[in-house]
Amino acid sequence: xxxxxxxxxxxxxxxxxxxxxxxxxxxxxxxxxxxxxxxxxxxxxxxxxxxxxxxxxxxxxxxxxxxxxxxxxxxxxxxxxxxxxxxxxxxxxxxxxxxxxxxxxxxxxxxxxxxxxxxxxxxxxxxxxxxxxxxxxxxxxxxxxxxxxxxxxxxxxxxxxxxxxxxxxxxxxxxxxxxxxxxxxxxxxxxxxxxxxxxxxxxx
Amino acid sequence: xxxxxxxxxxxxxxxxxxxxxxxxxxxxxxxxxxxxxxxxxxxxxxxxxxxxxxxxxxxxxxxxxxxxxxxxxxxxxxxxxxxxxxxxxxxxxxxxxxxxxxxxxxxxxxxxxxxxxxxxxxxxxxxxxxxxxxxxxxxxxxxxxxxxxxxxxxxxxxxxxxxxxxxxxxxxxxxxxxxxxxxxxxxxxxxxxxxxxxxxxxxx
Numbered sequence: 001x002x003x004x005x006x007x008x009x010x011x012x013x014x015x016x017x018x019x020x021x022x023x024x025x026x027x028x029x030x031x032x033x034x035x036x037x038x039x040x041x042x043x044x045x046x047x048x049x050x051x052x053x054x055x056x057x058x059x060x061x062x063x064x065x066x067x068x069x070x071x072x073x074x075x076x077x078x079x080x081x082x083x084x085x086x087x088x089x090x091x092x093x094x095x096x097x098x099x100x101x102x103x104x105x106x107x108x109x110x111x112x113x114x115x116x117x118x119x120x121x122x123x124x125x126x127x128x129x130x131x132x133x134x135x136x137x138x139x140x141x142x143x144x145x146x147x148x149x150x151x152x153x154x155x156x157x158x159x160x161x162x163x164x165x166x167x168x169x170x171x172x173x174x175x176x177x178x179x180x181x182x183x184x185x186x187x188x189x190x191x192x193x194x195x196x197x198x199x200x201x202x203x204x
Numbered sequence: 205x206x207x208x209x210x211x212x213x214x215x216x217x218x219x220x221x222x223x224x225x226x227x228x229x230x231x232x233x234x235x236x237x238x239x240x241x242x243x244x245x246x247x248x249x250x251x252x253x254x255x256x257x258x259x260x261x262x263x264x265x266x267x268x269x270x271x272x273x274x275x276x277x278x279x280x281x282x283x284x285x286x287x288x289x290x291x292x293x294x295x296x297x298x299x300x301x302x303x304x305x306x307x308x309x310x311x312x313x314x315x316x317x318x319x320x321x322x323x324x325x326x327x328x329x330x331x332x333x334x335x336x337x338x339x340x341x342x343x344x345x346x347x348x349x350x351x352x353x354x355x356x357x358x359x360x361x362x363x364x365x366x367x368x369x370x371x372x373x374x375x376x377x378x379x380x381x382x383x384x385x386x387x388x389x390x391x392x393x394x395x396x397x398x399x400x401x402x403x404x405x406x407x408x
Contacts, residue, residue, distance in 0.1 A: 031327070114323070118318055121382065122235030123235070154356060161396075166375075167379060168368060168375055169375065170374075170378050171370075171373065175374060177325045178321060179335055188364055190347050191360075193220050193402075196399075
């Protein structure tokens with residue numbers, strides 16, 4: 001129940017956010033087909049009428065959730081890079097950057113995004129909506145990784161190795177969807193960080 | 205026993221294979237929900253009755269298609285490695301191995317498998333069926349790559365770098381689902397082959 005001092009507009013915004021977060025949870029746990037307005041409303045503890053006030057159709061809900069997902073992932077990528085301590089240097093820094101990128105592909109947000117991507121693979125309208133969002137997320141992630149690593153992105157070796165690291169992260173994310181892959185992943189991240197570090201800073 | 209011109213058993217086997225290939229095409233192009241026995245039968249040019257004789261339920265069809273997919277991917281991984289010319293050596297050989305691994309994740313077979321994986325993420329019964337198939341494919345792919353590269357898999361650096369290359373390949377496959385990523389992918393493959401080669405054979 002709403003607290004009396006909470007303005008109506010804030011309550012409405014909080015309800016909207018609860019619905020979007022419930023959509024992500026439903027997509028990640030129950031899959032594409034199950035994430036309907038009714039199921040999401042129940043998960044969010046919001047009446048179906050209130051949910052339909054915010055999102056009249058399932059398409060409205062999925063579209064809003066998609067933008068919310070990308071905004072959240074982009075904000076997390078920025079925050080991840082900002083949190084990196086200036087005293088973390090050398091291969092430890094490279095390791096932290098690689099681990100941060102991989103983490104962004106192993107969260108429930110990635111599992112939810114995978115449901116939408118996979119559906120969009122056979123749905124051109126949804127695909128057209130996702131491609132620019134995904135491209136923007138990719139650019140922000142790439143830029144933050146380049147800054148954190150302190151490399152020159154105009155150098156094709158550095159550029160392509162940062163891109164490869166994001167592809168590795170996406171692949172590790174996908175490998176984690178059907179089983180808990182965290183033990184194997186830890187070793188892969190460590191080895192990739194060492195190899196990446198040697199390739200990016202050949203002078204040692 | 206008499207052998208007619210086209211034995212009934214062979215015809216039946218050919219029909220079954222046509223249905224399985226049509227299932228993969230339908231999954232890759234139309235997505236999970238659209239790949240029903242009726243749609244697949246029409247795509248295969250097989251009567252619905254004949255399709256139901258082979259696969260009474262959609263579950264039977266999907267299960268058989270799943271095994272067929274993994275058998276085909278595993279056979280392709282073996283063939284890919286066998287086709288590698290003994291005169292292809294040095295970084296060119298490493299490049300060919302990386303390219304072969306990545307190709308196995310960018311085929312229509314991968315797109316079909318992704319539809320099943322993603323559905324299975326929220327379906328424990330299907331997941332239990334896929335996990336051992338995927339593990340077997342991973343082992344065969346890994347072993348063939350190790351053989352083709354001529355490295356010692358007991359060396360943790362080599363072991364983890366071959367694993368990482370498969371994770372990179374999976375990530376590149378996923379990046380190719382919503383857009384044609386082939387131009388970017390070519391550069392990533394080339395750079396990773398060079399970096400992998402330097403890491404696997406440090407003596408040059």
